[in-house]
Amino acid sequence: MTSLRSTNAASPRRSATSKKVLLTVFGWSVALVIFFPILWMVLTGFKTETAAIADPSFIFSPTLESYQAVQERSGYVRFALNSVAVAFGSTLLALLIAIPSAYSMAFLPTKRTKGTLLWMLSTKMLPPVGVLVPIYLIFRDVGLLDTRTGLIIIYTLMNLPIVVWMLYTFFKDMPKDILEAGRMDGATTFQEVFFLLLPLTLPGIASTGLLSVILSWNEAFWSLNLTSSKAAPLTAYIASFSSPEGLFWAKLSAASTMAIAPILIFGWMTQKQMVRGLTFGAVK
Amino acid sequence: MNKTRASGRTVGGLRTLSLQAPAVTLLLLWMVVPLGMTIWFSLQRYNLLMPEMTGFAGFENYQYLLTDRALWAAMGNTLLLVGWVLVITVVGGTLLAVLFQQEFAGRGIARVLAISPFFVMPTVSALVWKNMMMHPTNGVLAWLAESFGLPALDWFSSLPLTSIVIIVAWQWTPFALLILLTAMQSLDEDQVEAARMDGAGPVAIFFFITLPHLKRAISVVVMIEMIFLLTIFAEIFVTTSGGPGLATTNLAYLIYIRALLDFDVGTASAGGVIAIILANIVAIFLVRMVAKNLEE
Numbered sequence: 415m416t417s418l419r420s421t422n423a424a425s426p427r428r429s430a431t432s433k434k435v436l437l438t439v440f441g442w443s444v445a446l447v448i449f450f451p452i453l454w455m456v457l458t459g460f461k462t463e464t465a466a467i468a469d470p471s472f473i474f475s476p477t478l479e480s481y482q483a484v485q486e487r488s489g490y491v492r493f494a495l496n497s498v499a500v501a502f503g504s505t506l507l508a509l510l511i512a513i514p515s516a517y518s519m520a521f522l523p524t525k526r527t528k529g530t531l532l533w534m535l536s537t538k539m540l541p542p543v544g545v546l547v548p549i550y551l552i553f554r555d556v557g558l559l560d561t562r563t564g565l566i567i568i569y570t571l572m573n574l575p576i577v578v579w580m581l582y583t584f585f586k587d588m589p590k591d592i593l594e595a596g597r598m599d600g601a602t603t604f605q606e607v608f609f610l611l612l613p614l615t616l617p618g619i620a621s622t623g624l625l626s627v628i629l630s631w632n633e634a635f636w637s638l639n640l641t642s643s644k645a646a647p648l649t650a651y652i653a654s655f656s657s658p659e660g661l662f663w664a665k666l667s668a669a670s671t672m673a674i675a676p677i678l679i680f681g682w683m684t685q686k687q688m689v690r691g692l693t694f695g696a697v698k
Numbered sequence: 699m700n701k702t703r704a705s706g707r708t709v710g711g712l713r714t715l716s717l718q719a720p721a722v723t724l725l726l727l728w729m730v731v732p733l734g735m736t737i738w739f740s741l742q743r744y745n746l747l748m749p750e751m752t753g754f755a756g757f758e759n760y761q762y763l764l765t766d767r768a769l770w771a772a773m774g775n776t777l778l779l780v781g782w783v784l785v786i787t788v789v790g791g792t793l794l795a796v797l798f799q800q801e802f803a804g805r806g807i808a809r810v811l812a813i814s815p816f817f818v819m820p821t822v823s824a825l826v827w828k829n830m831m832m833h834p835t836n837g838v839l840a841w842l843a844e845s846f847g848l849p850a851l852d853w854f855s856s857l858p859l860t861s862i863v864i865i866v867a868w869q870w871t872p873f874a875l876l877i878l879l880t881a882m883q884s885l886d887e888d889q890v891e892a893a894r895m896d897g898a899g900p901v902a903i904f905f906f907i908t909l910p911h912l913k914r915a916i917s918v919v920v921m922i923e924m925i926f927l928l929t930i931f932a933e934i935f936v937t938t939s940g941g942p943g944l945a946t947t948n949l950a951y952l953i954y955i956r957a958l959l960d961f962d963v964g965t966a967s968a969g970g971v972i973a974i975i976l977a978n979i980v981a982i983f984l985v986r987m988v989a990k991n992l993e994e
Binding site: 434437438440441442444445446448449450451452454455458467468469470511512514515517518519522524528530534535536537539540541542543544545546547548549550551552570571574575628631632634635638639648649652653655656663666667670674677680681682685686688689692693694695696697 | 811
C-alpha cells in the first residue's frame with residue numbers, strides 16, 4: 415500500500431521533470447538551428463581556405479590567418495572606421511536634433527503635438543527606393559557621393575523619427591514633479607534639460623542611441639548606392655565579396671564576424687527597449 | 699487670469715516652435731524635396747545617357763513602364779517575396795514565441811541566440827547563406843542532403859526566389875519573435891490557469907487565449923515588415939543581381955537597374971512613385987493604429 419502510494423506520487427513528478435528536460439532539449443535545438451549560420455560563419459573565419467570548403471566539420475586547428483589577410487589585402491580597418499564614423503556621427507546628430515523636440519512634445523504638449531508625432535513617423539514609411547533618383551542626383555551635383563558626410567546626413571534623417579519617438583516615450587515616463595521642482599528653484603530651460611532631464615533619462619537615451627547605431631550600422635540600401643570606395647562602410651565592403659573571383663569563404667567569414675560582433679552585442683543588450691522603438695509604442 | 703493664460707500659451711507656443719523647428723524642418727525637407735523631384739522627374743524625358751532628349755513627357759514614362767513586362771514580373775516577385783516571408787515569419791515567430799515563453803533551463807540564452815539573426819547586416823546574412831549554407835557542392839545544406847542520400851540542390855539556379863525568401867525570412871522571423879515575446883508578457887496568466895482548470899488543452903489555450911491576445915501585436919508585425927519587405931534590396935544585390943533573367947528582380951531592384959545602370963531617370967522615377975504609393979497603402983493603416991494607441 416505504502417509502496418503503491420509512493421509510485422503514484424512519484425510518477426507525475428517524474429513526468430513533469432522529463433517534460434522539462436524534453437522542453438529544454440527542444441528549445442535549445444530550435445535556438446541552435448536558428449543561430450547555426452552565425453555560429454558556422456564564426457567557425458569558418460578561424461579555418462584555412464581549404465578547410466573552409468572541405469566537408470563541414472567542427473574539428474579543425476584554428477588559425478588567425480584569414481583575419482590577418484582581411485586586414486592586409488583589403489584594409490578592413492578603413493571600412494570599419496567608416497562604419498563607426500557614420501553610425502555614431504549620425505546617431506549623435508539625430509540625438510542633438512531630437513532631444514529638444516522630444517522635450518517640448520513631452521513637457522509642453524499642444525494640440526498639434528500628436529499630429530506632429532504621427533507625421534514624423536509617416537516620413538519613415540517613405541520607401542528609400544522611391545527617392546533614390548533625386549538623392550543620387552543631388553549628391554552628385556553637390557559632391558556628396560561617396561563621402562561620410564553624405565551618409566551621415568541620410569542616416570540622421572532616416573533615424574530621426576524613431577529617435578524623436580523613443581525619446582518622447584522615455585521623457586513622458588519621467589515624473590513631471592521633478593522638473594516642476596527644478597523650475598521652482600529657478601532653473602532655466604537649459605539647466606532643466608541638462609541637469610535634470612538628461613541625467614534622469616540617461617538609460618532611455620542610451621538605448622535610443624544604441625538602436626540608432628544598430629540601424630545605421632546595418633543599413634545597406636544607401637551605403638551600396640551612394641558609396642564606392644572612399645566612404646564605403648562595412649555593409650558595402652562585405653558586398654564586395656560577392657564577386658566570383660573574390661569568393662574566399664574563410665576571409666568572408668572573418669570579415670563578417672568582425673563586422674557583426676559589436677552590433678550583435680549591442681542588440682543583445684537593448685532587446686527589450688528596442689521593441690518600443692521598432693513598433694512605435696504600438697506593442698507594450 | 700485670462701490674460702496670463704493667453705500669454706502663457708503664446709510663450710509656450712513660441713518655445714515649442716523653436717524647440718521643434720530643427721527636427722520638423724529637416725524632416726519636411728527630407729520628405730518634400732526628394733518626393734517632389736521624383737514626381738517631377740517621372741513626368742520628364744530625362745536620360746543621363748541621352749542629354750539632348752529633354753522636355754515634358756506627361757505620362758509617357760508611366761505608360762512605358764506599365765506596358766513593360768519587366769515591371770509586372772517585378773511586381774509579381776515583390777508580392778511573392780513579401781507574401782511568403784510574411785507567412786513564414788508570422789507563423790514561425792508566433793510558434794517560437796510560445797516555445798520561448800515556456801520555462802526551461804537556459805531560456806534567456808536560447809532566446810538571445812534565436813533573435814540574433816535580426817542584428818546581422820543584410821549583406822553578411824545573404825552572403826553567408828549563399829556560400830556556406832546553399833552552395834551546391836560545398837554548402838552545409840548540400841552536405842546534409844548527401845548524407846541522407848538525397849541529391850544536392852543548386853539553390854540559386856533552380857529555386858532563386860525561394861532562396862531569397864529563405865534568407866529574408868531567416869532575418870525577419872527573429873523580429874516577429876522579439877515583438878511577440880514582448881506582447882506575450884502581458885498575457886493574463888490567471889486566465890490561462892483558469893482555462894487549464896476547466897480542462898482546456900494546450901492547443902485550445904493557444905487558439906482561444908494566446909492567439910487573440912497576440913492579434914494586435916501580429917498586425918503591427920505584419921505592417922512594419924511589409925514596409926521594409928516591399929523594398930528589399932541588399933539581399934538581391936549581393937546574391938542574384940535580380941537574375942537569372944528577371945526571376946528575383948523586385949520593384950526596388952528594377953528601379954535600381956533603371957536608375958543607376960540604364961541611367962533612365964524618367965522611368966526610374968515613375969517606378970519610384972509606384973513604390974511610394976504601394977508603401978503608403980500599408981502605412982496609412984499602420985499610422986492609424988499607432989494613433990489609436992496614442993490616445994489610450
